Amino acid sequence: MSLVLPSELVVDRFLPTVRTMLAERLAQRGMTQEEIAANLGVTQAAVSKYVSGDGGGDDRFRDDPETTATVDRIADGLSSGEMDGYDALAELLSLVRSLEDRGPICELHEEEMPALRGLGCDLCVRGLDPDVRAERDVLANVRTAARTIASTPGMAAFVPNVGTNVGMALPDASDGTDVAAIPGRIYAMSGRIEIPANPEFGASQHVATAILAATAIDPDRRGAINVATDDALLEAGRARGIDPLEFDADYEDRGAHLLNRFDDRGEVPRLAYHRGAFGIEPATYVFGSTGADAAALLEELLEDAT
Template identity: 50%
Template sequence: MKLPSEVVVDSFLPTFRALLASELDDRGFTQQEIADRLGVSQPAVSKYVMDKVEKEGIVATDDRVRDTVERIAEGFDDGTVDDYNALSEVVGLVRALEDRGPICELHERESPFLRGKGCDICVAGDDSSLLVENEVLGDVRRAVRRLKGIEGVAEHVPNVGTNVAQALPDADAPSDVAAVPGRVYAMNGRVHVPANPEFGVSKNVSEVVLSAARSDSSKRGALNLATSDELLEAASVSGMHAVGFDADRDDRRETVEEAFADGVPDIAYHRGGFGVEPVAYVIAEDAPGAVEKVEGILRS
């Protein structure tokens, strides 16, 4: 009898570390820097980069593994990924590979009695709601990192700050929406993120996300930028649909939902009011999708 965790330790982890070590080595990291990142010794890193550690083929060639290695290495390189983010990415990857993926296949290879039984031991024991929450938090983290890397985006951050949010499926309250505590802000031409995302920490962006999801359950992500003619014109050039609403009304939720009566637009914006800064909300299926739309707008 071999536990799934043994497969992760014996087959997945050495392969993943070897791939990540090689990628970081290619990016100019020293072996000691790589060792510190991976939590191993410098001699172990030397073996990884010299290709003296046997890799498990079905793990090494999996697109999800390759994508995660590249994403973490790039984040370490440009400073947008810290050790916590990297660990979260790897844990999420392991969970994905345990669900009818390479880890599942390797487990069946080591334990033939599992073959043909439709085994779901690895995933059945997890709290499904917790898994979904982790996925949403992961989406917001990835979206924020991508937002930081968009050239010129800091110029469009409102004085009150920006937030990136994503709702759980069937969300019905701000506590079901993940965002960045304290908001994302611009300083010296760069975007700064004060903390990792949490649930229930956003008000205005959460209201827009919840209103969008009530109108169209597939729309669960959004972020806010400063409203400007330049931004709206660029969105139009990009083929995006924008709808305005009145910021002065007290019933913000009802006002936004009225704006979504004919469908959820790509952008919902207002021109501000007394003590209210003009803000445009970019809406998509999820938080990374909203950031992708922002990239399209700014390219225009």
């Protein structure tokens, strides 16, 4: 993975655009090219290029409302004398910090480093915050699990009509926003597994409910996958020494019901299933320490079952 610093994009893409925008606006406000050059810290020849429209720049910044508003504010302040170079610099630094926080600079950074996409990257805002590292690790784990599911032979036959999903919770997760899953669920189409998007936190209430019930009993059971209930799959589990737990499909609060069933068992089983009810498809949850762990177990069980 090539390393591109966000600051490089600020220098190469943001500053040339903002200088051009400022030069254009200062000229419109009656400043001479010499005065503009002095304010921007560039040569008069550069200002002439900016004002003539040859300065180039990135439309992503030109069209950004926050950038436009800041440039107009600086141009007004410099041309009226109400703002000096220090004030203008403070405005620009504040703008850069804002644009790095999921703004155009962040967007450009993800284009330059595609590996950052889908990680919920907060590098510029929070740096090496351990919480960010934990989020990155969970998102990466769910991506790995999704790839395992997509490449598992015979998986399409075990995807419910409503789709399947794989999720993983952060340590000490308290609600669904602490569980990462695939937005829109995973579907089988023409015998293939379709992964519609990169994982996100809060993307699946269904699988998150099961995972949160599991972590309440066993904090180390942080991953789960839902698939269609199938006797061959359950038998494959029993052959591996797993005792599947059956629970009711027709319930008002699935999370509370699962929590009670796990508590009665005294543990979170690797497999928990129900046989369905009116309007409810039969479903089986495969649990693991992580999303990838659950996917690996599912892959083994399907190999034995098919």
